[in-house]
Amino acid sequence: MSLLQRDDGLSEVVGFVLILGVIVVALSLYQVYGVPAAGREVEIQHMNAVKDRFVDYKIALDSLWINSVNTTRSAEGVTLSTSFDLGTMGGSTQGGGILFPVFSPVPSGGTVAVNNYQDNLTILRNDTVVVGPYPMGEVAYQSSNNYWIQQRYIYQMGGLFLKQDSGTTVRLSPLVSVYKINTSSAGTLEHRLKVEITAIQIFGNQSTGGQGFARVDTRLREGVTRVAPVNGGNVTVTVDAHDGPTAAAWRQTFIDAAEREGLDWGSGEGALPIRIVQDGKRVSMICRPDMGTKQVDLEITRANYSVTLQQATMV
Structure with missing residues (x-):
């Protein structure tokens, strides 16, 4: 065999090895950069879907207590069923992919829980307790x-x-309102500060996690009531949160309630008509009369829900 023939054979082997090396490098780059990018995109979409599901959940629960208070036919006892996808729906296809399983993003999971943490609400008229202290409860997705x-x-x-x-933020405001009302009559000019709160309490204690979906069944309990309005004096709304970030989010809730109505607020002792203070995990909104508001009115609606969870696996 001539030297030329041996060189030709060697060049073909070298060329094959180079092509194989390029393929390996390309696949490695995709695994390092492409797979995480695809995984992030899917998980971002899933988080947006969870947020949208909670928005629908809030609207549905609001409709129950609103119909019970404002219509002749109560919705007490009605159960609403909502489904939450726990993960990125990859659990049923894990190990798939165009080439190898390692080139598909690892499917994520999640947990839906009822009352993992308890934050307490208290409403005072002067120094007299009107509502609470009682745990508000929560339905959460982690x-x-x-x-x-x-x-x-x-x-x-x-x-x-x-x-x-980075902290806790308010995506949809809780049912807390504070605003001025004009109660002027002939020959008089009078404004009042009104605090209106819908105090919702969640009952239950469950959690379920995985990569399938969880069914959340929520029943409006009997006893939706409007507490008799109370006029005069100071109104203090206090939340005792389970951690500082949650307390800070409730502080922002109280600030938003004041600012969207153009009301003055502050954190100092002399702040009028609204003082908002946070002390560790406790945050309070104190509403007091000032020169522009003769007195403070308080209206409270109470509604309680029972929440249970059921998990179903993907097939």
């Missing part, structure tokens, strides 16, 4: 993401909170 930041969505007292490593 992610188990592999590529995206961990998120916890919480439904509490008609509001939606989002907790991340």
Whole structure:
């Protein structure tokens, strides 16, 4: 065999090895960069879906107590069923993919829980307790993401909170309102400050997790009531939260309630008509009369829900 023939054979082997090396490098780059990017995209979409599901959940629960208070036919005893996808729906296809299982994002999971934490609500008229202290309760989803930041969505007292490593924010405001009303009559000019709160309490104590979906059954308990209005004096709304970030989110809730109505607020002793203070895990909104508001009116609606969970696996 000539030297030329031996060189030709060697060049074919070298060429094959080079092509194989390029393929391996390309697949390695995809695994290092492409797979995490695809996983992040899927998990971001899933987190948005969880947020939308909680928005629907809030609207549905609000409709129950509103219909019970404002219509002749009560919705007490009615059960609403809602489904939450726990993960990115990859559990049933794990091990698939175009080439090898390692080139598919690892499916994420999550946990839906009822009353993992308890934050207490207290409403005072002067120094007299009108409501509470009682645990508001919560329905929460905790992610188990592999590529995206961990998120916890919480439904509490008609509001939606989002907790991340950077803190807790209010996505949908709880059912707390404070505003001025004009009660002037002929020859008089009078304004009052009105505090209106829907105090919602969640009963139950369950949790379920995995990569399938969880069914959340919520029943409006009997006893939806409007507490008799109370006029005159100071009104103090206090939340005792389970941690500082949650207390900070409730502080922002009280601030938003004042600012959206153009009311003055502050944190000092002399702040009028609204003083908002946070002391560790306790945050309070204190409403007092000032020169522009003759007195403070308080109206409270109470509604209680029982929540149970059922888990179903993907098939």
